[in-house]
Structure formats: C-alpha cells, structure tokens
Amino acid sequence: MDTSRFSETLVPLASTGCLQSLIKLNGIISDSDHPPSADVVSVFTNHLEYRDPPESLHPTDNMIHYQINLGLQSLSGLYWCWKFKRTEPHLRTLICDAWPSIWKWTNSIARLCILQTDAYGVGTRNLTFQCITDLLVVLACEEEQLRIRMASTSGFMELLTNLWLDEAEVHNPRGPDAFLTSAAVLSLFLLPQTNNRPGWVECVINASGDDKRIATACLNHIRHALGTTPPHFENLVLHSTVLSQLMESRKTGAALLHQDCISLVMKTLASATSNPYSPSTASSIRDVIFYLCIALKRAFLSTEGVEWVCQALNKQLLPTLLRVEPWLPGLPASSQGAVVEMLTKSLAVYMMHRPVVIAVERSFQIVDRLHLGQLLTPSGELLKAWKIFRELAKERLLVRDQLDQRHNESSRTCSSTKCRKQDGKRVFKRCKLCLQAHYCSKECQIEDWKNGDHRTRCEAAQELRRKGLLDPISRREMDYISTVTTSDLRMNAFRIRHLMATLYSGDPLSSLVAHLDYTTYPVTITVGPAASLEGTSEDTLSCSVFDREETHRWYGHGAESFLLARIRILQGQYTIVASIGCEWPREDSVEMQLSEMFEMLLAPPTSESQVE
Structure with missing residues (x-):
C-alpha cells in the first residue's frame, strides 16, 4: 500500500493532534510496504518533542487520558516507521535524533500507567506495556550507538529494571506466550558481547535496591516461561541471559543460589534436552543451554561452590550434559567449548573434594543405566571430554575406596612444627577458632601459638570466615x-x-x-x-x-x-x-x-x- 496519497488528508489532521487521524496513520504504515515520508515521521516526533506528558493521573480527567493516548500513538508510529530504516537511512536518523523526546514520554507513561496504580484498567496497562517494550527492543536491538546512548540516559536502566521486576511480580501483562517482554529489552543491555559499559549490570542490581527481590524476579520469569506447554524457549533465552549476567554479582548470585536456583536451572536444561531435536526450536534451545551452562560455571565459582556442584550433580547434571550433543553443532566453536568445559574444567577441578566424588559416583549409575555414554558421536568433542572426565573420576574413586578401607587411619599430623606426630587414631583436637589446625596435646597448641605461625594463620582464617569466604x-x-x-x-x-x-x-x-x-x-x-x-x-x-x-x-x-x-x-x-x-x-x-x-x-x- 502506498502511503503518499494519504498524506494530504491525514498528515495535517494528525499534526494538529487529532487522535483518530494518528490511529489511522499508524494502521496504514503498519500494513504498507512503502516507507513513509519524512513529514509523516515528523508528525510523531513533533508531538513528542513539543508536547509535555502528564505528571499525574486523574481517572476523570479526559484531557490527561487524551494526552496519554496521543503519546502512545506517537510512540507506536515511530515503531512502525523504524521497520524501513534499512531502505531509508534518513528515517533512522530522524528517529535516533528524537531519543530525548522518546525517553521523556516513555518514562512518564511507563511510571503512570504501569508502575503506579492502574487507573485506566488492564487494557490501557497492557497497551502501554506493549507499545513501550516493542519500541525499546527495536531501538536497542540493531543500533549499538543508540543503545549506549539509551543506557547512559539518567534513569533509563532504573526504569527498565522496574518494568522487568513489575512484570515478574504481577505476571506478564501480555500473557505467558508473549515475546518481546521487558526481559527482551533488558537482555540486550546485559549480553556479554554488547555490554560496553561494565556498570550496566550494577545499575540493574542497584535499581532494585534488594538482591533478594531481583533474584526472585529472575527465577519467576524462568518459571513462567517454563510453565507453558510447550515451554516458551524464546523467552527462556532472554531470562537465561539475564540470569547468567546476574550470577557475576557476589551478593545477587548468592541470593539466586539460596532460592533454589540450581534446581530450576537443571529443570530447564532437562526440559530443553529431553525432547526430540526439532529444527524450529533448535536455535533457542542451543542458546538456553549455553547461557545456563555459563550460569552454572559462575555458581560453581561462588563462595559455596562445592555445595552447588554437588547439588547440580544430584539433579542429574551429567546425564543432562550428555544429552546436549544434538544441539552442539549449531553453536559457535567458543560456545561449544563452554559446554564441553563443564566436564573437563568446571567439574574436573572439584574432583579434589570428597562430596563431589560421591555425587559423581551416583551420577555414573544413572548414566550407565540409560547407556548415555554409548549414544555420543564417536568422533565428537563431547565424547572425548567424557572419557577424560570418566578416567579422572575412576582415579579419584579408587583413592576414596582405599581411604575408606583404612578408615581408622588418618594422614593428618600435629600442626606444631616441633612435633609432627601422626594422628593414627583420629583423636587430635582441632582449634575452635580457625577450625584448621590440629594438635596432639595442649602443650603443642601453646607452642605453635607462641613460637609457630598458628597465630597468623588462625587470625586470617577467622577474618575470611567473617567475610563469608570460608567454611571449615x-x-x-x-x-x-x-x-x-x-x-x-x-x-x-x-x-x-x-x-x-x-x-x-x-x-x-x-x-x-x-x-x-x-x-x-x-x-x-x-x-x-x-x-x-x-x-x-x-x-x-x-x-x-x-x-x-x-x-x-x-x-x-x-x-x-x-x-x-x-x-x-x-x-x-x-x-x-x-x-x-x-x-x-x-x-x-x-x-x-x-x-x-x-x-x-x-x-x-x-x-x-x-x-x-
């Protein structure tokens, strides 16, 4: 449909603020294959630039209602004009230059119609949410310089985070099957390859003001997407991206992990890999696998890493990793490496811990019962990694068994440098302060405190424990x-x-x-x-x-x-x-x-x- 013949009648009326003309103009542009003129784009940008958004809500005030609808229609018009940015670069320039005005109206309408009490009903709230998120996604998706400008705008990351939190806490206003939610916008600013400003993740965390709240919201988003039938893997990609980035923060990561994050991650991975391979969902499933593996690796490097590794293993991490092979070929080499390294690095380095070895032994029983190792591609990287990990585990299990056979013995020695007596009967006492040094007698403990280095090590261990960095x-x-x-x-x-x-x-x-x-x-x-x-x-x-x-x-x-x-x-x-x-x-x-x-x-x- 050619939009030029409508300009003579609709554009002048729309320029005066005629709401019906703006609605009709948006409908024509959305259905048209021809780009609008610069005059049409200027209608939308001028409304945003020269008009001020309302500062408060009054349900009975028709003028405020009109202002909000005028702003929404102008924002929606820019969204439809943006689809012609490739063929008409001047339209892209006009819209990018209008960002201050776009932000002025987006900030006001979002706070009044979404984050505050909904005075105009669910319909207006959903329309507002859809209009704002759709426009922000397309603006941030392909224009890196504009994305940096958006994130640098005072209050933008705070508003985006609050929309994301609100969406998680009141459920998705567009329904569980909707795409392009606030998580779609947020993920664009948190992706590792696009995060040119390291402070963006901190801005998201600080905007919530509560690590527990932001952790709950992140996990609720994943639960909502996972709860649909079938799971909405496109949205799971977005939420997995956000989760993997939030895990970088020590406090937020800890809040996530203490809210059963590992169980939810494993449930999502199991859902992604348990269904037959389908080309229609393969791309999204690959991305979910990649970002959740990144989240797991960061969880394993947190303060209670051994506990989280054991928890993931007990939730069938090994069988799940062996099931991801059909999706690996579609990933870039670096992403494939991130998945394979779960075996050869992330888990391998924890085989120095007895609880991990015990959890691995239980996982092997499930893998062998399901014959998962035999289903791997003979020349695949995952099979090579699996053989290396299995051989390492075999060695560690042998050591564990030998140690259990002589369970009455102990390789621990008295910590006093003047003694070094071996604790053959496991009767040495442990220091109650550092929980690390062991002594065969009170005399040895006093000697090591006065003349040895126990005082220094003991005080250091207590300080680490006060910071939450040390478990006995x-x-x-x-x-x-x-x-x-x-x-x-x-x-x-x-x-x-x-x-x-x-x-x-x-x-x-x-x-x-x-x-x-x-x-x-x-x-x-x-x-x-x-x-x-x-x-x-x-x-x-x-x-x-x-x-x-x-x-x-x-x-x-x-x-x-x-x-x-x-x-x-x-x-x-x-x-x-x-x-x-x-x-x-x-x-x-x-x-x-x-x-x-x-x-x-x-x-x-x-x-x-x-x-x-």
Whole structure:
C-alpha cells in the first residue's frame, strides 16, 4: 500500500493532534510496504518533542487520558516507521535524533500507567506495556550507538529494571506466550558481547535496591516461561541471559543460589534436552543451554561452590550434559567449548573434594543405566571430554575406596612444627577458632601459638570466615585431599626429582618444594625454592603448613625421603593453599636412578609439567 496519497488528508489532521487521524496513520504504515515520508515521521516526533506528558493521573480527567493516548500513538508510529530504516537511512536518523523526546514520554507513561496504580484498567496497562517494550527492543536491538546512548540516559536502566521486576511480580501483562517482554529489552543491555559499559549490570542490581527481590524476579520469569506447554524457549533465552549476567554479582548470585536456583536451572536444561531435536526450536534451545551452562560455571565459582556442584550433580547434571550433543553443532566453536568445559574444567577441578566424588559416583549409575555414554558421536568433542572426565573420576574413586578401607587411619599430623606426630587414631583436637589446625596435646597448641605461625594463620582464617569466604574443612575431606596429593606426588616422583636435579642442582633437596595447582585441569606441577612458593592473598586459605627447616630431619633416613608439596585447590570463590608432606623413594635408590635416566631420555628439562 502506498502511503503518499494519504498524506494530504491525514498528515495535517494528525499534526494538529487529532487522535483518530494518528490511529489511522499508524494502521496504514503498519500494513504498507512503502516507507513513509519524512513529514509523516515528523508528525510523531513533533508531538513528542513539543508536547509535555502528564505528571499525574486523574481517572476523570479526559484531557490527561487524551494526552496519554496521543503519546502512545506517537510512540507506536515511530515503531512502525523504524521497520524501513534499512531502505531509508534518513528515517533512522530522524528517529535516533528524537531519543530525548522518546525517553521523556516513555518514562512518564511507563511510571503512570504501569508502575503506579492502574487507573485506566488492564487494557490501557497492557497497551502501554506493549507499545513501550516493542519500541525499546527495536531501538536497542540493531543500533549499538543508540543503545549506549539509551543506557547512559539518567534513569533509563532504573526504569527498565522496574518494568522487568513489575512484570515478574504481577505476571506478564501480555500473557505467558508473549515475546518481546521487558526481559527482551533488558537482555540486550546485559549480553556479554554488547555490554560496553561494565556498570550496566550494577545499575540493574542497584535499581532494585534488594538482591533478594531481583533474584526472585529472575527465577519467576524462568518459571513462567517454563510453565507453558510447550515451554516458551524464546523467552527462556532472554531470562537465561539475564540470569547468567546476574550470577557475576557476589551478593545477587548468592541470593539466586539460596532460592533454589540450581534446581530450576537443571529443570530447564532437562526440559530443553529431553525432547526430540526439532529444527524450529533448535536455535533457542542451543542458546538456553549455553547461557545456563555459563550460569552454572559462575555458581560453581561462588563462595559455596562445592555445595552447588554437588547439588547440580544430584539433579542429574551429567546425564543432562550428555544429552546436549544434538544441539552442539549449531553453536559457535567458543560456545561449544563452554559446554564441553563443564566436564573437563568446571567439574574436573572439584574432583579434589570428597562430596563431589560421591555425587559423581551416583551420577555414573544413572548414566550407565540409560547407556548415555554409548549414544555420543564417536568422533565428537563431547565424547572425548567424557572419557577424560570418566578416567579422572575412576582415579579419584579408587583413592576414596582405599581411604575408606583404612578408615581408622588418618594422614593428618600435629600442626606444631616441633612435633609432627601422626594422628593414627583420629583423636587430635582441632582449634575452635580457625577450625584448621590440629594438635596432639595442649602443650603443642601453646607452642605453635607462641613460637609457630598458628597465630597468623588462625587470625586470617577467622577474618575470611567473617567475610563469608570460608567454611571449615572436615577431617575426612582433608584426609582425602592429602591422599590424592600423595598419590599424585608418588606417581610423578621421578619427573619431580629430575626437575629438581636439573633446574636446582646446587640447592639441597630440603630447600625445594613441589607445587601442585589443582585449580586447573590437568594439574600443573612446578618445582622451586620453598620461599618462592610462599605467600597467600585475601582469597586464599593456608592450612597444614610445614616449617621447611623442620623437614631436614626427614631426609636421608631409611629407605624413603620426605618431599614437601604446596597445593592449590579450588573451594568456590577462594582457594585453599596447603602444604602436605609425602614420603617417597630415596635419591640413591636403584629404581630412582633407572627411572631418572628413562625420564631424561623421554623429555627435556622444563620448569613445569602438566599431569593428565
């Protein structure tokens, strides 16, 4: 339909503020395949620029009602004109230049007709919501510079957040099946690749004024989209995007996690992957999988990371990850990597924790019963990652079983540097303040407090716990960590000795330590002087620290020597840094000499080694 023949009659009337003429003009533009003239666009922009929106609501005041409808029709007209922006660049320029006027009316009408008491009924509220969200989506979707300008406008992010919160709290005014809701607008400003202003996420959080409220709203949005039949995956993409970005905030992330976020994420992933692959929904399901995996990875790095990993595993994370393979080929390589890394990195680094290993063992039973591993593509990346993770889990389960068989023993030693007696009968007492140091007697505790480093470590641990960064490590957990570390040290004893002999040939063995970094997978092994590996930061916890001067007495006695190792283990948002002693074959043993020669032939000396 050609709009030019209507200009002579409708445009002059619409310019004077005739509401019926504006409605007819909008209808013609929406049905037309021809772009409107600049004069038509100016009708809408002039109304917004030269007229002021009402400041308050009076249900009986017909003039205010007229003003609101005039503003809504002008905003709606710009929405329909925007569809011609590609063929008519001058229309895009006119509309972008009118942003201050658009914002003036959008802000006023949204606050009066949506966020305040609805004086004009549900119909006007829904019309207002639809008009504002539709226009904001198209403006922010394709114009990056305009999107930055919008977000930089004072009060814009606050209004957008309040619309999003209101929508979650009173349910979607356009119905559960509606698309282009306020979440569609909000997600455009939170997408990682478009978030040019890091403060935008903070603006959303600050606008709510309550971390619990914003967490509840985010999860309610997901529940509403998931509750439709079938689930509305287009909306789930938007809500998953918002969720993944909000998880970056420590306080909001914690509020989300303590409102059963993990269970809802797993329920959504299960819903997305349990249905047969369909081309019509494949794109949306792929995006949901990607953003929810990002949200899970950030949850695992939060303060109570071990707890959330176990909770996700108990909600069938492993079976769900194996079911995502049909959707992976459609994702970019980087996005595919984010999903695969859930196995090879996010979960692998937590296999140093006994509760995680137990949860993985239960998950394996479900995977094997459903034969999910056999359904993976033979040459696919997911199968390779699954084999690596399964082999790691097999090793950790073996260590767990060996430790359980000798459950009456303990690898823990007295924390006093003057004692180091082993807690064979598990009777040592733990410090009630730091919950980390163990002593065989009151005398050893006093000695370590006065002359050792327990005072410093104890005060640091208490400070971390006050900040909510530290949970006590159980004796059983520490025994498991120590046993895994000892096993890895002995398996790599020959290479470690070779690195020490090659790189630090002039240093006595007692002055060197091995450093095992379990915060990455495969674990990285480094050797060096003990002094070079000391020191912790605010987000680390030192425990079971050995005085290297006291380790001299371990060397050169009997058939074995003693190695001191510093280990780093991921414990949610902070890192455990511990020192563990390991007995291993003496340097002059025949087996060691033969193995060193073999190692020297296989690999050149390096300062770092990755163990798979």
